[in-house]
Amino acid sequence: QRLSGSCKGGRKAEPQFYHLWKTPLADIYAENIIPAGRQSTFVIEGRQMTVPLPGPGNTENAIAAWAVCKQLGVTIDNFGQMLGSLPEISMRSQIQETGSITLINDCDNANPASMKNALAILSSLNADGKRRLVFICGDMAELGGQSEQLHTELGAEAAKAGVNLLLTVGRYCRITADAAKSEKDDLQINCFEDTKILCNNMENFIKDSDIILVKGSRVNKLEAAVEKIRQRFDKNNV
Incomplete structure (x- = not known):
């Protein structure tokens, strides 16, 4: 619903850049990325996150998801809760x-x-x-x-x-x-x-x-x- 409302309003926002690591151009990035077999942890904007899915690809996906959610007004705490409860998908890692x-x-x-x-x-x-x-x-x-x-x-x-x-x-x-x-x-x-x-x-x-x-x-x-x-x-x- 938030996404739908934002789209209907035709609101223009400044472009945001995200990256897996901190770079001069990145507005959103992760720090202290620690892969741990079946999951990974990292820090975004001072908050430690856990991705309960394996592999660097899922960590990068999580950072991209936060870049979108932040623009839609989702708080970092709510995002962390949702991220931590992600279910595994059949036949995908x-x-x-x-x-x-x-x-x-x-x-x-x-x-x-x-x-x-x-x-x-x-x-x-x-x-x-x-x-x-x-x-x-x-x-x-x-x-x-x-x-x-x-x-x-x-x-x-x-x-x-x-x-x-x-x-x-x-x-x-x-x-x-x-x-x-x-x-x-x-x-x-x-x-x-x-x-x-x-x-x-x-x-x-x-x-x-x-x-x-x-x-x-x-x-x-x-x-x-x-x-x-x-x-x-x-x-x-x-």
């Missing part, structure tokens, strides 16, 4: 414990920015470096003429994120895999033409205590892989 496995279910969609964000989440969950990081990586769809280049960059990003086992699926699976191997020669990699073939072979690769990121565009239907992992490792299914 959804962290789930399945037996000894930690599963990041991010099957809803994928693009270069969201892939990078998801890999940051994967790395953050292995702070002590004692667990194996697994990336079940589907294609990113609808990238046009940049598809091969962006999947090459994705493979390199996966290697840099500390992934130990890379299982790629789809049309660009070998491009992603080759780029990852070039970046990290000892990376274990397997390629699959589609998700069905992956699911039929996955038991040969996944181990107890793995941290597994499952992410790709909807065309991959990687939720089938998530379900396969749950069936094997969820103690309630035994």
